Amino acid sequence: MKGPCSQHTHRHRLIQPSLTDLTAQLRRNSRKITASRQAILNVLRRHQHPLTNREIHAALAGFECDLATVYRNLNTLEEMGMVRRFDFGDGVARFELLTEGDDGHHHHLVCTRCSTVVEIEDCFPAELEAALAARHGFTQISHKLEFFGVCPECRVQKLA
Amino acid sequence: MKGPCSQHTHRHRLIQPSLTDLTAQLRRNSRKITASRQAILNVLRRHQHPLTNREIHAALAGFECDLATVYRNLNTLEEMGMVRRFDFGDGVARFELLTEGDDGHHHHLVCTRCSTVVEIEDCFPAELEAALAARHGFTQISHKLEFFGVCPECRVQKLA
DNA sequence: CTGTTGATGCAAATCAATTGCATTTGGTGG
DNA sequence: CCACCAAATGCAATTGATTTGCATCAACAG
Numbered sequence: 001m002k003g004p005c006s007q008h009t010h011r012h013r014l015i016q017p018s019l020t021d022l023t024a025q026l027r028r029n030s031r032k033i034t035a036s037r038q039a040i041l042n043v044l045r046r047h048q049h050p051l052t053n054r055e056i057h058a059a060l061a062g063f064e065c066d067l068a069t070v071y072r073n074l075n076t077l078e079e080m081g082m083v084r085r086f087d088f089g090d091g092v093a094r095f096e097l098l099t100e101g102d103d104g105h106h107h108h109l110v111c112t113r114c115s116t117v118v119e120i121e122d123c124f125p126a127e128l129e130a131a132l133a134a135r136h137g138f139t140q141i142s143h144k145l146e147f148f149g150v151c152p153e154c155r156v157q158k159l160a
Numbered sequence: 161m162k163g164p165c166s167q168h169t170h171r172h173r174l175i176q177p178s179l180t181d182l183t184a185q186l187r188r189n190s191r192k193i194t195a196s197r198q199a200i201l202n203v204l205r206r207h208q209h210p211l212t213n214r215e216i217h218a219a220l221a222g223f224e225c226d227l228a229t230v231y232r233n234l235n236t237l238e239e240m241g242m243v244r245r246f247d248f249g250d251g252v253a254r255f256e257l258l259t260e261g262d263d264g265h266h267h268h269l270v271c272t273r274c275s276t277v278v279e280i281e282d283c284f285p286a287e288l289e290a291a292l293a294a295r296h297g298f299t300q301i302s303h304k305l306e307f308f309g310v311c312p313e314c315r316v317q318k319l320a
Numbered sequence: 321c322t323g324t325t326g327a328t329g330c331a332a333a334t335c336a337a338t339t340g341c342a343t344t345t346g347g348t349g350g
Numbered sequence: 351c352c353a354c355c356a357a358a359t360g361c362a363a364t365t366g367a368t369t370t371g372c373a374t375c376a377a378c379a380g
Contacts, residue, residue: 006222045244049272052167071255074233085277087247087249089247089304107295109292109298109301111298112300118296118298120292122288122291124284124285124287124288125254125284125285125305125307128282128284128307129286129307131163132269132280132307132309133309135270135313136278137311137312137315138271138307138310139280139309139310139311139315140272140306140309140310141269141307141308141309142307142309143304143305143306143307143308144249144304144305144306145285145304145305146290146303146304146307147285147288147292147298147301147302147303148301148303149293149298149299149300149301149302150298150299150300151296151297151298152297152298154298155297155299
């Protein structure tokens with residue numbers, strides 16, 4: 001474990017969805033406002049980094065619920081467009097809370113040693129999507145882009 | 161299943177590694193030239209698309225070996241830099257044979273319905289890596305980029 | 321030909337994620 | 351405040367990809 005990676009987040013979400021917004025969004029989708037759901041959303045609201053189901057489950061304060069419930073809820077929240085799922089290729093899904101109207105499209109720079117995550121706004125591939133559509137006849141094109149490398153902390157650790 | 165996706169490959173590898181090159185590469189890494197190994201490499205040589213362990217195992221002609229052996233061999237071949245692993249986010253690893261000296265860096269456009277794969281040469285993110293290194297102090301930066309969409313065949317199927 | 325080392329088969333173990341099922345609970349209309 | 355229904359949950363069992371322990375085999379170097 002390394003300390004809180006304060007300075008590591010490049011893109012700071014300006015608007016953090018409020019609890020009332022979130023419950024409204026749930027209600028609109030005829031989803032129940034359960035204690036587990038609120039606890040999970042609170043964990044996500046407190047973290048600006050992508051979290052795994054297990055991490056979310058571990059971070060639940062006060063209210064405990066089954067890990068399966070966390071899994072089910074994150075799938076539901078993803079379907080409703082309230083969270084975005086990321087895949088860093090390590091076989092574990094990670095999630096970030098989205099603000100309404102924001103599709104949360106961005107990418108990450110992940111340290112291959114300590115998994116520190118930096119958010120990246122740049123997204124050249126988006127410019128390519130139209131070209132690819134024209135060239136290959138594909139429609140509804142999207143993409144996933146993740147960067148990997150060794151973060152400054154890990155580099156010095158190696159030297160020490 | 162759809163027929164052989166002949167015209168789907170955009171980037172055709174000009175040099176397909178020869179069997180002798182491959183065995184030489186194995187020998188150089190003090191790896192034994194076993195029948196399973198040869199059979200696996202032959203499967204990879206015959207396909208220009210990324211294949212899963214299971215697909216490779218199923219495509220083994222004549223020589224049969226355990227699925228665990230296929231898994232072990234692809235890990236070994238990846239370590240040796242003879243194959244490249246791809247991750248389309250569906251929880252299954254895929255592999256492509258590499259030519260020596262070619263790091264096989266490229267990306268894919270995957271149909272979200274039938275999994276048809278088109279190779280993509282364009283790679284804007286590479287230009288970004290240096291900038292990211294400077295901006296965030298990361299080193300040894302690499303990236304993974306995959307495009308997803310609905311291929312022409314699947315689009316018409318939907319209409320039919 | 322023979323020893324050493326890597327490779328293999330087979331079964332069991334991991335690990336993330338999902339699911340069946342009985343039970344509980346939020347939200348709604350009385 | 352009460353009754354009802356759909357959604358949600360706990361718990362255990364399952365799935366599916368991938369890995370691993372272990373005993374046996376087979377390359378290949380000398």
